[in-house]
Amino acid sequence: MSHRKLIIIGSGPAGYTAALYASRADLKPLVIEGHEPGGQLTTTTEVDNFPGFPEGIMGPELMANMKKQTLRFGTEYLTSLVTDLDTSKRPFTLKTENGQEFTADTIILATGASAKYLGLPNEKALIGRGVSACATCDGFFYRDRVVYVVGGGDTAMEEANFLTKFASKVYIVHRRDTLRASKPMQQKAFDNPKIEFVWDSEVCEIIANDAGVNAIKIRNLKTGEETVRETDGLFMGIGHKPNTDFLKGKVELDEHGFIVTGKHPDTSVPGIFACGDVQDSYYRQAISAAGSGCMAAIRAERFLEDN
Template identity: 50%
Template sequence: MIEMEHIKTLIIGAGPAGYTAAIYAARANIKPVMYVGNQPGGQLTITNDVENYPGFPDGVGGTEMMEMFAKQAKRFETDVRYGVVTAVDFSGHPHLVTVDGEIKLSADTVIIATGASAKWLGIPSESKLNGSGVSACAVCDGFFYRKQTVAIVGAGDTACEEALYLAKICLQVHMIVRKNKMRASKIMEERVKNTPNITIHWGAETEEILGEKVVEAVSIKEVSTGQINTIPIQGFFVAIGHQPNSEVFSNYLDMDSQGYLLTQPDSTKTNVAGVFACGDVQDKHFRQAVTAAGSGCMAALEAERFLMVLESNHAAVEV
């Protein structure tokens, strides 16, 4: 029989939100144990340069930044472990968690910082050139292509917002839309159409991103005719959505239609007492490292307060 380990504060996920939660939790002496999941460091580990995080005037590599986060969390004795949470039971307290299908844990508090994963087109050159001209975040990486020509694929409000953002700093933006209409709201579509340096390629899909070491061009296919056109570009942005990494919690936690965990206003509290959510798994609006870190701080502070109440209640019962 496998013995169950009891943990005061369990942190699931190791991006900016998870590591910030760990730093605050460790300094508060609530003994955080972190399981880093499939992508230690989160989405920043596939970002070459981060120039918009405060405190790094010359920029910093995404992987390097997350190594710094990890080092700081370990300095305060966060117990960082490798493993993926495969099941949870939040029906009672303490909360029950299974890691890698076999490690059994119980936890007084759980901080969920599992993030979200960008949806990709799935073409070979996309992964080959990821970080070398291919990105899923215009706000994060658009600045590197100022006064250059870029392409963006997508047809929703997010794609329109990112196209408009790129249009402010880039020479030319090519927007690739598979159908002859957008999924975006009319007002966003009209803004894109009325922006002089955005060219919309209707009824087109990405055939391949071209370039050996960096993005040099994109070939697009007209859906109706099959004709291939090649457009010289320096950057290629994918804006077809994100998928929050929340499926394992679906039986217990409230989430929206897209799978983002729902938290109380001005809080990281979920619908289950003692379970908190922070970072991109509950934030579909901003999705920035700095906002994720901020919510990780909030989660740790709220977990600390929850434990204080829990311990005082236990003490009262014992008396």
């Protein structure tokens, strides 16, 4: 069994930034990066809203650069999943899927959250080519275009309203004839002249050409009628699922499964910190995740100094 001062579980902007600060503080962190090193940004194309890149940068390239920077300062990586974590006493003990066991004086949780998708056959292949789960990230690319948003909760209303800053028309496809969103969010969408609702319906097929999405097929759930509608983009507004299944009963989670943190990135267990989308259901941006990774690493360093 190997012992570390600090183990970071998860990669992406939060995990990589935590690793950068921790390695520069000589904590010699081990990052257990999971099956998708780099997180959600590795599935995006151009990133235009991360400071320091005036011409933009491809998501995979940004993540590769972040990782390369941490390696320069001695961060160690393990491509595996954590399957069990004992938070009852320090040093903490964790096990990975390949049977390795580690102990750690401190842990940073940066496992992120996964956008929910519809499960259609070509959906994942079209991410960044007309399919998106982040209007804030990709809305700019749909100026004067027609786009569709799937969902009926606050997430869908937020996505749709944001997209009207750019798109000429935004359609919201919802499976029922009433919304689940909060009343203020509903009213905001109803009052927006660019938004139109497609009730009692679901997207049953995404149609694409070499350039990407160019239409979707919508099925009316009451009549069974299917119609093909031309569109330039399809946005998922059905929420995010935090990657915290292995943390149930280990640290405090909210009703949606996100890690509960206070003013600082401290979890309910002293010595365990959380950063990025796994504890942030509101901003969900690469830059906010990176900032919280910095804070988590500094908190871990100071915790070790005090203990």
